[in-house]
Amino acid sequence: MARLSSHARRILAMWLVSTAVAIPLIIWVLGPHLPPGDMTAEASDQTSANIVLTAVCAPIVLLILVYFGYALVVFRASGGQIEDGAPIRGHAPTQTLWLVLTSATVLALAVWGSLVLVVSAHGAGGGQGPNPIDPPAGAKEALQVQVIGQQWNWTYRFPGYGAIETAHLDLPADRLVEFHVTSLDVTHSFWAYELGVKADAVPGVDNIAFVHTRKPGSFSIRCAELCGLWHGHMYQTGQVVSTAGFASWMASEQKAEALNKKYLPPYSGHYYPEPQRRAG
Ligand SMILES: [Cu+2]
Secondary structure, three states: OHHHHHHHHHHHHHHHHHHHHHHHHHHHHHHHHOOOOOOEHHHHHHHHHHHHHHHHHHHHHHHHHHHHHHHHHHOOOOOOOOOOOOOOOOOHHHHHHHHHHHHHHHHHHHHHHHHHHHHOOOOOOOOOOOOOOOOOOOHHHOEEEEEEEEOOEEEEEEHHHOOEEEOOOEEEOOOEEEEEEEEOOOOEEEEEHHHOEEEEEOEOOOEEEEEEEOOOEEEEEEEOOOOOOOHHHOOEEEEEEOHHHHHHHHHHHHHHHOOHHHHOOOOOOOOOOOOOOOOO
8 A cells, every 4th residue: 555655656756747847838838828819809819718728638638648658667566477466446536636636627617718708709600690699899880791601602791881792801900800701602700710710601581790900910811611613723822911901902993993883782781692593
């Protein structure tokens, strides 16, 4: 028994030291590089969640690795000794400790995750459907941007700027943006990775997602729902630019799109385009 507890003490000491080294490395060295970054408040929240989850998982993984390594080295049978050790049938203190620790960890993460999702992440960029139950403060003044998916491209309409349609997405920095994501044909998914948004684009549905942009920079836009032959073609690079940069981009787009405007249907939360020809 004395021998067992000296093993346990050594394993515990190695585990504590490796955990004490790993946690600061995860928070301060790995953390800033975890996805999706800090381009928007929502992306930051997701990055913090990834840091917390990694930091919580690290001691568990380390306990397994330390024990595994220790057992390989110290408990290795030597010479001709090939017999298995005596089977262990139940160990109430270990089982109780394991049940309590894992239940507490999982329940604490569930409570924390739910709170973050509702209190700060406002749906975490996932799209809240046509009637958001958790709009962020200041949602009434948000910049409205409609995102339209179709096989196989994205276009954007800005109801606050004459509902013009643009082929690229520029957003002003430091602004609350309200995306209205829809589709003209099949289900797509508007995935602006660095913005922390992944919202389904469904025909006939106005799916609303909020983001608070921060600094200028570029972000990728992909379709995250297999939508046919050229699904992979639905790739663009969007820009977060200064407020003045956005105003001048918008002015040039309005000028360029003025001629196209008469071909556009009136702005709506969703569209059902008529087929060019009907059968029968
Ligand atoms: Cu698609």
